[in-house]
Amino acid sequence: MRMVGGTPTRDPVRDLVVIFTEDADWHTRTLCRAIERQGLRVLVLSLNDCGFAIGETPHGLLLPGLDGQLPAAAFVRVIAKGTTEQITMRLGVLHALRELGVKVMNDARAIExxxxxxxxxxxxxxxxxxTPRTFVREDPAAMQALIDSAPGDSVLKPLFGAQGKGLRRIAAREPLPEATKVGGVYYLQEFVExxxxxxxxxxxxxxxxxxxxxxxxxxxxxxxxxxxxxxxxxxxxxxxxxxxxxxxxxxxxxxxxxxxxxxxxxxxxxxxxxxxxxxxxxxxxxxxxxxxxxxxxxxxxxxxxxxxxxx
Structure with missing residues (x-):
């Protein structure tokens, strides 16, 4: 870290980009090479290993491998699954980086x-x-009433999900699954033909x-x-x-x-x-x-x- 008058500064390492991910897979390796071709260095980190160190580091974050410094930018490839508390903390690190002036792509607001x-x-x-008509509620009876009165099919999606996993096409008047099967929240979208x-x-x-x-x-x-x-x-x-x-x-x-x-x-x-x-x-x-x-x-x-x- 740079010193000014004996005080550590929070200036970023100008040629360093952090990629947050959980696996050095094809995507991570491809992105690393692309960033390095732009003349920048890359450090791959897991958000699971990061945290806050308020009063300990100049910027209040714990970022392994950075010796108390900040990267010039961060690229978010993957945030691992976890408890509500774990996900909140990981997103908090991303929010903090943005507040500290680090370019985060995509930042926590967009991810949320x-x-x-x-x-x-x-x-x-x-x-x-x-965008299709969409209804999101916790009340299974109210959502079943929507299905019973729907003119056509609906799509039941996990509120949090990707890659087409967990999608279910629901016909009009078809019984919805129990609330425990959908995390307590029904996300229903009109099926578009x-x-x-x-x-x-x-x-x-x-x-x-x-x-x-x-x-x-x-x-x-x-x-x-x-x-x-x-x-x-x-x-x-x-x-x-x-x-x-x-x-x-x-x-x-x-x-x-x-x-x-x-x-x-x-x-x-x-x-x-x-x-x-x-x-x-x-x-x-x-x-x-x-x-x-x-x-x-x-x-x-x-x-x-x-x-x-x-x-």
Whole structure:
């Protein structure tokens, strides 16, 4: 750490970026190389190992491997599952880094908004963007009444979830599962009948970085769940047009630097935004489009640091 008049300062290490993740997987290795090509060093950390050391370190945080200093930036790839207390503390570290002037991508506010699907839906709607009718409540009787009076199918989603896991299509008047099966909260979204091709279900994934669409694909499947992790096949999609414009607007609505936005093209025309993912995977997208997604994120990160951190 730098000393001024015998007092430690909180200036960041100008050429160091921390990647918060739980595994040195393909995504982490690819991102490390992309950031290093930008002339920066990378330190991989788990948020599980970080914490607060108020009154002990110059900035009040415990960041292993940094010797009391701060990084110039932090990239959040994965936050591990944990108790409410553990998740709150890890997000608290990210909040603190932002308060200390460290560029965090994506910061805790954007992550909180996207992990909570109800808040994502709320912010998208508040921004005037198209999204399905959505109802979120704890009361099983009230939610069952909605199902019983629904004109068509609904989609029951975990409030916290990704990669298409835990999705369930509920027909009108079909009994809902017990509250314990959904974490005590029912997130119900109107099922959107998307446009099909060759009898296959399809939707769009648009990857947005720094306010522009850098990669996009259409995902097709024989099942209505079209996530690549659930066996869907992808093919390149245009980076201009309504889908890209809506994805950019949705990313801005949740305050994210980068995001994977899921949209569906309705059978009658037009796009509807389904979800915004603040910690998206991009391996399938990169294979489909041959776009260097990690390079785009590294370039945006560097552009956010200039001129202070990069000469």
């Amino acid at each position: 908004r996207c992990v909570d699907k109800s808040m994502t839906s709320f912010l998208i709607a508040q921004a005037g963007l198209p 998307g446009r099909r091709r060759d009898g296959l279900f399809q939707d769009w994934r648009v990857f947005v970085v720094g306010g522009r669409a850098v990669a996009a694909m259409m995902r097709r499947s024989e099942r209505w769940i079209t996530n690549i992790h659930q066996g869907a096949a992808g093919e390149p999609a245009p980076l201009d047009g309504a889908a890209a414009e809506l994805a950019i607007a949705a990313t801005a609505a949740v305050g994210a630097d980068y995001a994977g936005v899921d949209l569906i093209e309705e059978a009658g025309g037009g796009f509807t935004i389904l979800e915004v993912n603040s910690m998206p995977a991009w391996k399938g997208l990169q294979k489909t489009t041959e776009t260097d997604v990690a390079a785009a994120m590294a370039h945006h990160l560097v552009s956010c640091l200039q001129p202070a951190a990069v000469g």
